[in-house]
Amino acid sequence: MSGRTVIVVTSTWDLHSDVVISRLRERGADVVRINTEDVPRSTVLDVAFGDGEQGAEVLLRHEDREVDLARVRSVWTRPAGEWTFSENLQLWERAFAAAEAAHVVNRLWESLDCFWMSRPSAIEAASWKGEQLRRARRMGFAVPRTTITTDPLAVQRFRADSRGPIVTTALSGATRSTASGWADPMRTTALANGTATTVTEDLLRPDDRRPPVPCLLQEIVAKRAELNVTIVGDEVFAAEIHVEENRAAAGGSPHALPQGPDCSPATLPESVRARCRDFVHSYGLTFGVLDLLVTPSGEYVFLENNPVGQFLHIEERVPALGITDAVVDCLARNSGG
Structure with missing residues (x-):
């Protein structure tokens, strides 16, 4: 690595962050993990504006180190936890503090000129399922x-x-x-x-x-197959979820995906691969996990896209997919490493 910093914005319970950070550090990457539960308890932000033409200096003090955010070249956004404040705060004070923290931190992340997987504003825009369905239909998917x-x-x-x-x-x-x-x-x-x-x-x-x-x-849509499609940058990783084997584990819900489902690599038509990739990119995202169905007649049905979705449970069953390596490669490559 060239000394540039990779920041992972996540929560204490996110196993995906554990695995990716470990792989990045094995490559010599300078990685800073920011758990939202640690803000402002053990993570402090300082933004200072100088006189004249001097720009803003943005420093992040995390545990025992200080990070110049101007050196950050890649940020990976994972599901966040809750802010941590004094238990002595009243309910309205806690709500106000959380709103202030979210406003400052989220806007600060947005101001960083670096590679994002993915920007918080893009994740927010892509999280409305109603709009997802409308966009998916417009881009050629069938929808329930x-x-x-x-x-x-x-x-x-x-x-x-x-x-x-x-x-x-x-x-x-x-x-x-x-x-x-x-x-x-x-x-x-x-x-x-x-x-x-x-x-x-x-x-x-x-x-x-x-x-x-x-x-x-x-x-519920009649289906021949369930598909999990993960987009990392420009790469597409598809797995077929074996419906009959997993139906009992899914608690009887035909649309449910249990943790650690039995699955295998799937081959998508090039037009569908491109459609999945274009759908994720259309929001400005560099990562997404799509759930699709294939009907008995061969039609591809869009269920949803999770812009901060999980993939380890799929990769555990199909290691050859190499999704984790793709995430690590993408973050490292875009940080100059």
Whole structure:
């Protein structure tokens, strides 16, 4: 490496960061890991503006070292944890502190002139599933019949008009642990682990106590194969999820992907490979994990794209894909190493 710094913005629990950082350091990379839970507890930011034509000096003091952010050449963005503040703060003070921290840190990252995998603004823009579906259809994918609603009666109408079973999933990636006990229109079933949950008659029962939390509903699509497609820079890595072998492990949900699923390498038509890559790049992303289905007639159906998705559970079953190496290569290459 040339002494340029790679920053990984992540959380304490992210195994992907553990693995990639270890590989980068084996190559001699200067890597700084920033867990959002450590801000501002053990990570301090200083932005100073000088007189005249002197530019801003941006320093990051992390644990026992000081990092000049002007030397940063690559940043890898992973799912973040929560900011850490004094337990003595009142609820409104904690909310204000979190908003201020997010505003400063996120805008600071955006100001860095370097390679991103991927910029926070691009990740945010790509995270709205409704727009994902619209864009995917415009780019040539088929998409499931879908509705997003806060109206329990609309849920019932969608179910009645559907040609078969329907599933629901969380829109924001929230979990029960972050939902503070709230129940969404599907009684929090979609918040359990981020996977799709089959909507049963019990979940459709009217309940006036439900708050108007939006839920996404989709018809289940008949499929010949499930595909996981990971985009790293310009590279495309596809794996087929073996449906029958994984159905029991998925808890009976036809759209769910269990951790560590049985899978194998998949060969995509070049037009589909290009479409997947173009879809991710159209948001300004350099990374994305797409979930696709292939119908019995051979049509490719888009389910979603996760701009900070996981890949180790796929690579564990199909090491030959080499996704981790591709991530490391991309970060190292764009940092000058």
